[in-house]
Amino acid sequence: MYLVHLVARCKDTVIANLLIDEFVNLLIRNFVFNYDYKIPRNLSIINPYDDTYFMKRAMQEAEMAYDKGEVPIGAVIVINNQIIARSHNLTETLNDVTAHAEMQAITAAANYLGGKYLIDCTLYVTIEPCQMCAGALFWSQISKIVYGARDEQRGCIALNTKLHPKTEFRGGVMADEASQLLKRFFIEKRNLN
Numbered sequence: 001m002y003l004v005h006l007v008a009r010c011k012d013t014v015i016a017n018l019l020i021d022e023f024v025n026l027l028i029r030n031f032v033f034n035y036d037y038k039i040p041r042n043l044s045i046i047n048p049y050d051d052t053y054f055m056k057r058a059m060q061e062a063e064m065a066y067d068k069g070e071v072p073i074g075a076v077i078v079i080n081n082q083i084i085a086r087s088h089n090l091t092e093t094l095n096d097v098t099a100h101a102e103m104q105a106i107t108a109a110a111n112y113l114g115g116k117y118l119i120d121c122t123l124y125v126t127i128e129p130c131q132m133c134a135g136a137l138f139w140s141q142i143s144k145i146v147y148g149a150r151d152e153q154r155g156c157i158a159l160n161t162k163l164h165p166k167t168e169f170r171g172g173v174m175a176d177e178a179s180q181l182l183k184r185f186f187i188e189k190r191n192l193n
């Protein structure tokens with residue numbers, strides 16, 4: 001319980017997440033190695049690896065893009081609760097309109113898996129994919145896409161870009177955080193010009 005107390009008091013999210021991971025490991029070790037150990041009923045339902053957990057990792061990537069003066073969009077790809085690709089928008093740095101976070105994440109995940117199809121993978125991306133990325137995701141046959149905020153103008157929903165029929169699609173996870181960061185970026189950019 002000391003760890004729970006520490007997490008509650010911890011202001012640094014990275015350290016808080018490490019503490020949560022340690023706590024889960026502790027639970028697993030007790031569960032595997034001590035058969036008499038009973039996980040308390042209220043703790044047994046804790047699953048730190050939910051959509052918000054991974055979207056936070058994608059938001060960290062978006063913040064890295066922001067710090068570089070890039071449009072702040074971040075992405076991670078996950079399989080079996082493990083992050084196998086992380087990326088953020090690098091269109092200015094690479095001088096490449098295709099360097100969206102999702103495009104890089106697709107390539108990195110395929111490299112990691114050693115195969116071009118992203119079966120059983122989930123992409124977490126802070127902003128709804130554009131039609132280019134939705135098209136690439138179609139070809140990857142990715143199992144699930146979770147996005148943060150909608151892109152009403154250039155998102156794949158408004159432009160009616162088809163996703164693969166096997167791809168589950170959901171949005172609105174940490175949408176406010178993702179759109180606030182994007183708004184802040186464009187306001188600052190406007191003020192600089």
Ligand SMILES: [Zn+2]
Pocket residue numbers: 100101102129130131132133134
């Ligand atoms: Zn895109």
